[in-house]
Amino acid sequence: xxSDLILLLFLxxxxxxxxxxxxxxTSLSVTKVRTIKKDGKFASKAIFKLKRKPExxxxxxxxxxxxxxxxxxxIATIWGVRVFGDNVIGVIxxxxxxxxxxxxxxxxxxxxxxxxxxxxxxxxxxxxxLTILLWPITWIFEKYISGLMKLLxxxxxxxxxxxxxxxxxxxxxxxxxVLEEHEQELIENILEFDETMVEEIMTIEKNIEAIEVxxxxxxxxxxxxxxxxxxxxxxxxxxxxxxxxxxxHDILRLIHQADKTKNLSxxxxxxxxxxxxxxxxxxxxxxxxxxHQHIAVVVDDRGQTVGLVTMEDILEEIVGDISDEQDCxxxxxxxxxxxxxxxxxxxxxxxxxxxxxVELDYPEHQTVSLLILEELKRFPRQGEKLSYExxxxxxxxxxxxxxxxxxxxxxxxxxxxxxxxx
Numbered sequence: 001x002x003s004d005l006i007l008l009l010f011l012x013x014x015x016x017x018x019x020x021x022x023x024x025x026t027s028l029s030v031t032k033v034r035t036i037k038k039d040g041k042f043a044s045k046a047i048f049k050l051k052r053k054p055e056x057x058x059x060x061x062x063x064x065x066x067x068x069x070x071x072x073x074x075i076a077t078i079w080g081v082r083v084f085g086d087n088v089i090g091v092i093x094x095x096x097x098x099x100x101x102x103x104x105x106x107x108x109x110x111x112x113x114x115x116x117x118x119x120x121x122x123x124x125x126x127x128x129x130l131t132i133l134l135w136p137i138t139w140i141f142e143k144y145i146s147g148l149m150k151l152l153x154x155x156x157x158x159x160x161x162x163x164x165x166x167x168x169x170x171x172x173x174x175x176x177x178v179l180e181e182h183e184q185e186l187i188e189n190i191l192e193f194d195e196t197m198v199e200e201i202m203t204i205e206k207n208i209e210a211i212e213v214x215x216x217x218x219x220x221x222x223x224x225x226x227x228x229x230x231x232x233x234x235x236x237x238x239x240x241x242x243x244x245x246x247x248x249h250d251i252l253r254l255i256h257q258a259d260k261t262k263n264l265s266x267x268x269x270x271x272x273x274x275x276x277x278x279x280x281x282x283x284x285x286x287x288x289x290x291x292h293q294h295i296a297v298v299v300d301d302r303g304q305t306v307g308l309v310t311m312e313d314i315l316e317e318i319v320g321d322i323s324d325e326q327d328c329x330x331x332x333x334x335x336x337x338x339x340x341x342x343x344x345x346x347x348x349x350x351x352x353x354x355x356x357x358v359e360l361d362y363p364e365h366q367t368v369s370l371l372i373l374e375e376l377k378r379f380p381r382q383g384e385k386l387s388y389e390x391x392x393x394x395x396x397x398x399x400x401x402x403x404x405x406x407x408x409x410x411x412x413x414x415x416x417x418x419x420x421x422x
Contacts (some may be wrong), residue, residue, distance in 0.1 A: 004079040013073040015104030018065035020112030021127055025050060025057060027112075036117065046124035050131070055145060057137045060131045163191055183235040189318045197318055198284055199277035201365055202298045202307030207346070210235050210263070213243060218260040221251050231295050231310075234269055234307060239305040243298045244269025272297055277306055281314050289315070339410045342396070345369035345403035356410055360389060368393070369403040 028036075028051065037048045050057045073096060075376055078353035112119045131138060141302035165278065166189065174184040179414035210233040211223050235242045246269055254260075254267060275284055288294060288311050299308040332347035333355040341356055367386065372393055373379065375386055380403065386393040390411045397405035 002079065004075055004082075008072055008075045008079065011068045011075065012100060012104050015065055015072065015100055016108035017123060018061050018068065019105050020108035020119055021123040022061045022065075023109045024112040024116045024123070025127075026054075027116040028120060032117070032188070041121075042287040043121040043124050046128040048118050050128055052125060055142050056131050056138050057127070060127065060134055060146075063137060063141075064130060066188055069104070072096065072100065087117045089141075090213065102367045124363065157305070167191065185320070186318065189320075193318065194280055194282045196280045197274050197277065198275055198296075198298050198309050199307065200363065201313045202277070202309040202318060203280060203313075204366070204370065205239060205305055205309050206397060207367070208233065208239060208308045210239060211246065212236070213265045214263050215263050216263050217251065217254045219247060220264060221255060221260075224248055224251055231270075233272065233295070233297060233308065234264060236265075240303070242272050242274075242305060244272050245295055246270070265325055270333070275309075276301070277366075278315070281309075281317060285311075285314050336407075341408045341410075343368050343406050343408055345406060347406075356391075356408065358389075358410070360391070362388075368408075371405070372403060 006384070013067070028047070033051045036044045073093070076092055076096045077089060082086055085090075093374065107373075127204075147417055148166075170179065170184055170187050173179040174181060179187075207365075209227050209229065211220055213234050213236045215223070229247050231245050233239075233242045234244050234246050250267075250269070270293070273287065273291065273293055274295050275298055277298050277300055284296060288296070294311040296309050297305055298309055300306045321408075332344040333341055333351045334343075335355070337343050341352075343355075344351060345368055347368050348364060349360055349362050349366055349368070352368065353359055353364065360371075371388065372386055372395065375388060376384075380395045382395055382398050384395050392409040392411065394407040394409070395403055395405075396407050
């Protein structure tokens with residue numbers, strides 16, 4: 001084999017190295033590079049230095065690749081003319097293009113993408129020295145690229161991983177078995193934490209359990225026992241005038257130190273936090289931490305009380321439902337038969353969706369009672385039915401002005417069509 005042919009094969013090999021290096025190093029994420037750097041090896045440090053200046057890396061690789069490809073073309077032409085004569089120059093050029101495409105581009109890039117880290121470790125140190133040797137040339141090209149970017153008003157600043165990309169990575173990791181489903185849910189909940197408003201998780205005004213300030217200490221103690229809360233709002237006149245928060249600790253102290261028949265107005269309360277319904281739960285969480293409190297009253301733009309939110313409500317947005325020894329274990333939704341479920345009026349839409357395997361177009365934190373009231377725009381009669389999407393809701397039990405039980409029937413497609421015609 002002639003020296004020209006050996007040199008040609010070596011140049012094609014170098015072309016493959018440059019092509020593979022480009023793909024391997026650009027495939028490594030910032031997180032991966034930082035992890036690699038921690039092992040302290042020379043190759044790892046070289047990878048970190050190359051990735052720190054991606055423009056220099058790219059220019060160096062492209063210059064090196066073009067130089068070896070041009071040299072390969074020259075050597076192939078000289079060798080071809082010497083062996084076959086001038087008539088085969090076109091054939092040699094075409095054949096060399098195909099060889100470089102297969103062995104200098106496609107094959108090494110495919111291999112390097114699959115084995116990005118080990119390939120990068122092999123080529124990083126030599127490539128780092130090459131960037132130093134070619135520094136004057138790369139500097140000129142870098143200034144040219146920078147000027148062109150400014151002229152075209154292109155932002156060349158580094159953009160970190162977007163939330164959408166991170167969520168996509170989490171989904172892929174779950175599908176591949178790297179993450180468990182509960183881990184995926186936890187990560188997604190954390191990412192959505194800043195976007196969730198207080199009004200989405202609050203207990204609505206009609207479901208707030210509070211005590212009037214005119215009640216006695218004895219009555220307040222019974223209220224705590226009957227409702228199993230550690231903190232309750234105290235109001236004067238109406239819930240639009242919440243004047244403080246009463247805790248179990250306060251009641252225990254008052255029972256032992258004061259006359260049990262005295263009303264609550266005689267004693268100080270924990271100041272109440274009042275927040276707008278549009279406040280993000282992440283901001284409220286930090287406010288809870290700063291003020292060492294666990295409960296806040298939610299108001300609308302007119303200052304009227306519309307709900308109540310607790311630290312537990314916020315934490316449940318991240319970790320899911322939190323049950324303690326005081327929580328009721330009774331199921332709020334249970335199956336009657338294949339198409340029928342019975343639900344408490346206090347059951348949330350999320351509970352209905354999970355139990356019946358449906359996706360109602362209604363806020364998941366709201367209750368069945370609220371859905372019925374909003375759809376009817378009045379208080380229902382016992383036995384009254386409501387059609388909502390592909391479900392039939394029937395009020396089966398009431399007490400005063402409260403919906404206690406609801407029967408929910410899941411319609412089949414044919415039944416839905418018949419209902420639409422009716």
